[in-house]
Amino acid sequence: MTPEQEPRGPVDASLTPRYAGIATFAKLPRIEDVPSADIAVVGVPFDTGVSFRPGARFGPSHVREASRLLRPYNPAQDVSPFALRQVVDAGDIVANPFNLAEAVEQIETAATELGDRVDKIVTIGGDHTIALPLLRAVNKKHGPVAVLHFDAHLDTWDTYFGAPTTHGTPFRRASEEGLIDLSASMHGGIRGPLYGKGDLEDDAALGFQIVTTEFVEEHGVPAALERIRERVGRAPLYISIDIDVLDPAHAPGTGTPEAGGLTSRELLRIIRGLADLPIVGADVVEVAPAYDHAQITAVAASHVVYELVSAMSAQSG
Numbered sequence: 001m002t003p004e005q006e007p008r009g010p011v012d013a014s015l016t017p018r019y020a021g022i023a024t025f026a027k028l029p030r031i032e033d034v035p036s037a038d039i040a041v042v043g044v045p046f047d048t049g050v051s052f053r054p055g056a057r058f059g060p061s062h063v064r065e066a067s068r069l070l071r072p073y074n075p076a077q078d079v080s081p082f083a084l085r086q087v088v089d090a091g092d093i094v095a096n097p098f099n100l101a102e103a104v105e106q107i108e109t110a111a112t113e114l115g116d117r118v119d120k121i122v123t124i125g126g127d128h129t130i131a132l133p134l135l136r137a138v139n140k141k142h143g144p145v146a147v148l149h150f151d152a153h154l155d156t157w158d159t160y161f162g163a164p165t166t167h168g169t170p171f172r173r174a175s176e177e178g179l180i181d182l183s184a185s186m187h188g189g190i191r192g193p194l195y196g197k198g199d200l201e202d203d204a205a206l207g208f209q210i211v212t213t214e215f216v217e218e219h220g221v222p223a224a225l226e227r228i229r230e231r232v233g234r235a236p237l238y239i240s241i242d243i244d245v246l247d248p249a250h251a252p253g254t255g256t257p258e259a260g261g262l263t264s265r266e267l268l269r270i271i272r273g274l275a276d277l278p279i280v281g282a283d284v285v286e287v288a289p290a291y292d293h294a295q296i297t298a299v300a301a302s303h304v305v306y307e308l309v310s311a312m313s314a315q316s317g
């Protein structure tokens with residue numbers, strides 16, 4: 001690589017204090033500032049699809065603020081993602097807060113266009129509704145993908161107040177549209193009260209399998225990873241992470257918190273254990289800063305994004 005071809009990394013924290021300057025993700029360059037990019041982090045500030053507490057529209061900027069402290073070498077994966085690939089912050093996708101259908105189209109269009117410019121995208125939400133247009137965009141590029149979905153919630157419910165497109169329904173809609181390889185898809189970290197037993201039956205009928213939080217507690221991360229890896233195989237993999245998969249102690253800043261979740265340490269270990277899989281895209285959603293304290297949730301989310309980018313960097317190219 002000639003020096004001009006070398007990726008432009010984050011602002012050097014030994015020359016400019018981390019707390020100075022505008023917060024792009026990890027102080028990385030903006031997409032406009034480099035000739036081309038391999039991996040883009042993009043925000044989708046949108047929360048018109050929520051069933052309970054609003055506020056995830058402020059998630060992207062909150063996660064970027066907390067990402068200032070990330071450093072360029074990731075010892076857990078033995079990789080320097082920002083040196084290996086050109087990683088950029090692609091800013092925020094504009095999504096109409098007053099018209100959910102239009103917003104969903106805007107997100108699909110913008111994610112498709114961005115997907116034409118870069119190899120892989122990690123999206124910061126926004127509420128979980130955005131996974132539907134993101135999967136539509138991914139499907140155009142890769143066909144049906146295995147979906148590994150970490151969440152307290154199934155998000156395969158049918159409708160809320162008659163509305164089919166909400167943050168509780170993206171994986172039902174994506175399944176119906178054939179966007180997902182349902183022979184290789186799985187939920188991780190599911191827990192908490194449901195509307196009825198039928199929720200689980202409906203979910204299984206769609207084709208999903210589940211590794212619950214209880215399974216992780218009972219058998220540990222290695223056993224959970226074994227089940228996940230057996231299920232997803234080597235299919236192109238999309239990872240969707242609802243930050244409420246974490247215990248509210250680890251992620252209070254979210255709209256539909258459920259007690260008894262994973263620790264951030266467990267989630268980070270799980271992602272690291274998937275780092276060699278063909279991850280084609282990912283999202284981290286449902287960070288709602290109004291309920292956060294001391295950036296607890298945003299720090300966790302920023303590290304989750306960092307582990308995803310690290311894993312992708314070893315595969316892109």
Ligand SMILES: N=C(N)NCCCC(=O)O
Pocket residue numbers: 051052128153155167168242244256286
């Ligand atoms: N995707 C998230 N975070 N939550 C879905 C919860 C839907 C419900 O209120 O039942």
Ligand SMILES: [Zn+2]
Pocket residue numbers: 151152153242244245256286
């Ligand atoms: Zn959730």
Ligand SMILES: [Zn+2]
Pocket residue numbers: 128151153155167242286
């Ligand atoms: Zn969710």
